[in-house]
Amino acid sequence: MTAPSSSATTSLPPALPRPESGAKPRSSREVYRDLLAELLPADERLVCLDSDTGLFDGVDFGAGSGRYLNVGIAEHTLMGAAAGLARTGRIPVVNTMAAFAASRAIEAVKIDIALNNLPVRIMATHSGVSAGHLGPTHHALEDLAVLRALPNMTVVVPADAASTEDLVRQALEQPGPVYVRLGRNATPDLPPGPPVRLGEAQVLRWGTDVTLAACGPYPVHAALAAADLLDADGVDATVLHVHTVKPLDVETLLAVVPRGGTVVTVEEHWRAGGFGSAVAETLTELIPVRVQRVAMPDAFVPVAGDQKYLLERAGVGALTIAARARAALARPRRAAR
Numbered sequence: 001m002t003a004p005s006s007s008a009t010t011s012l013p014p015a016l017p018r019p020e021s022g023a024k025p026r027s028s029r030e031v032y033r034d035l036l037a038e039l040l041p042a043d044e045r046l047v048c049l050d051s052d053t054g055l056f057d058g059v060d061f062g063a064g065s066g067r068y069l070n071v072g073i074a075e076h077t078l079m080g081a082a083a084g085l086a087r088t089g090r091i092p093v094v095n096t097m098a099a100f101a102a103s104r105a106i107e108a109v110k111i112d113i114a115l116n117n118l119p120v121r122i123m124a125t126h127s128g129v130s131a132g133h134l135g136p137t138h139h140a141l142e143d144l145a146v147l148r149a150l151p152n153m154t155v156v157v158p159a160d161a162a163s164t165e166d167l168v169r170q171a172l173e174q175p176g177p178v179y180v181r182l183g184r185n186a187t188p189d190l191p192p193g194p195p196v197r198l199g200e201a202q203v204l205r206w207g208t209d210v211t212l213a214a215c216g217p218y219p220v221h222a223a224l225a226a227a228d229l230l231d232a233d234g235v236d237a238t239v240l241h242v243h244t245v246k247p248l249d250v251e252t253l254l255a256v257v258p259r260g261g262t263v264v265t266v267e268e269h270w271r272a273g274g275f276g277s278a279v280a281e282t283l284t285e286l287i288p289v290r291v292q293r294v295a296m297p298d299a300f301v302p303v304a305g306d307q308k309y310l311l312e313r314a315g316v317g318a319l320t321i322a323a324r325a326r327a328a329l330a331r332p333r334r335a336a337r
Contacts (some may be wrong), residue, residue, distance in 0.1 A: 025055045025186040028164040028217065029055060029125045032182055034163055036093065039172070040064030046172070047085050051096040053125065053177060075100045079108035079120070083195045086118035091172060097131070098124035098140030098181060109177075112272040114150040120216050122147075123168075127157075128216065128268030129301060129310040130184035136300045140181075141253055144215075145273025147179040148246040155246040156198065157181040157275075159220040160189045163243055166196040174198070186308050187217035190241060191224070198248050201249040203256065207236035210325045211263045215242050215275040218311055219266040219294075225318035226264075230325055237325065240258045250282055262328045266313060266321055291326045 033055050040046050041064035050056060050070040061068050071078050074333045075096050082092035086178065094107065113120045131138040148155045149306055152271035158164035164182070171178040193202045201213070204220075214223035221239050227237040238256050242249065248262055257263055263283065265276035283289045296314050303310075311317060 003296070009278065012021075014179065024098050025188045026161045027183050027186045028161065029182040031164040031181070031183060032123060032168050032323045033059065035168055037060065038065060043091075044335040045089065045091045047090045047092045049078055049082055049085075049092055049094045051094075051100070053095050053097070055095060055125065066219055075105035075232065076108050079105045079122075080112050082114065082120045083108070083112035083118050084227050086113075087116075088122050091119050091121065092222065093121045093123055094171075095123050095125070096334070097138065098127040098143045099131075099138050101179070102140060102143035102146045104310055108145075110150055112276040113177045114152050117152040119175060120177045121171055122177070122179045123182060124179060125182045127181040127185045128183070128218075129296075130307045132301070132307050132310045135304055139301060140252045141268075141270045141296050141301075142273070143179075143181065144245055144267070144269050144275055145238075145277070148278060149155070149273070150177075152176045153246065154169045154178040154244070155181070157216050158243055159214075159217045159241050160187060162189060163196045163202075163241070167198055167243060170198040181216070181235060183217050183307075190220060193241065196243070197334065198217050199247055199249060201252040202241040203238065203252070204241050205237065205239040206262060209236045209262075210329060211238045211253075211261065212321060212325065213253070213263055213268040213275075213279055215245060216268045219268055219316065220309065221317045222311075222316065222321055223264075223266050226321035230321040233326070235325065235329065242275065242279075245278055246280055248278050250286070253279065253283060256289070257283065259287050260289065262290045262292065264294060264321055264325050264328070266316065268316060269295055271298060290328055292328050294321050294324055 041062040048068045082094045085092045127140050158167045193204045212223040214220040230237045265279050267275040280291040
């Protein structure tokens with residue numbers, strides 16, 4: 001592998017066409033895979049490191065084929081190699097399952113990558129319970145807590161195909177390490193919203209009574225469905241697609257959540273330390289606000305099943321979100337002393 005030449009492309013190709021309305025749903029990992037196949041030949045800085053995920057089987061990287069390396073099922077080695085390549089001026093894009101990025105490989109992520117603030121892109125597939133059929137060993141319900149705790153780390157969770165493309169492109173140009181949480185299963189596109197910008201939450205729906213802040217494909221769709229349920233009761237909900245967990249968009253949160261207001265966070269993650277915790281930690285330091293967290297309970301998932309079934313079984317769905325919002329709004333606030 002040769003070092004990138006001085007004439008290496010420094011700007012990325014134009015964005016791929018967005019899917020037309022009614023297009024077949026795609027998973028975020030598929031969108032990322034196809035985008036990387038487009039970008040790798042055009043940018044000599046990019047190197048794709050794989051851990052035998054199978055995601056790139058049959059993919060033709062063309063002129064970039066020499067910069068695709070499969071290191072096998074060796075996640076710790078994967079991260080160490082990526083750090084070394086980043087030191088030479090490359091932009092390594094590493095591929096593994098989220099459960100392994102946040103556990104088996106985390107020492108190398110912490111010491112080799114985050115400590116040195118290196119531009120490694122960790123593309124983590126099978127996030128949450130999207131590998132529900134494989135059981136708790138392959139569930140990733142702790143990764144947001146682990147990765148957002150690391151200094152220098154940016155943490156991104158796209159919720160549909162269009163936001164995946166936009167956020168991956170922007171992540172590739174970040175100066176330090178980035179963790180991108182990708183889903184395994186196809187999910188519908190979100191309704192049109194403001195431009196997708198890393199670090200800026202998208203307001204998908206405006207309301208005045210309660211804020212539903214969601215992170216990830218199923219949670220965002222569930223929040224939108226919950227807003228419809230609340231609307232039938234005369235409750236007006238704002239819905240936020242918070243795709244960047246770190247750095248959290250505090251400015252938008254403060255703009256949509258009034259003092260003394262209520263926020264319901266929704267995520268495909270254990271309650272401890274994840275997106276909901278990030279919102280609660282941030283807002284309660286700044287304004288008096290009530291934060292309700294809808295997330296996976298503090299237990300290993302005891303059954304196998306598909307992603308949607310496991311989420312609904314755990315109460316991460318529209319009915320629970322709406323119920324938590326109604327209960328919070330109905331509960332009297334304790335008077336200030």
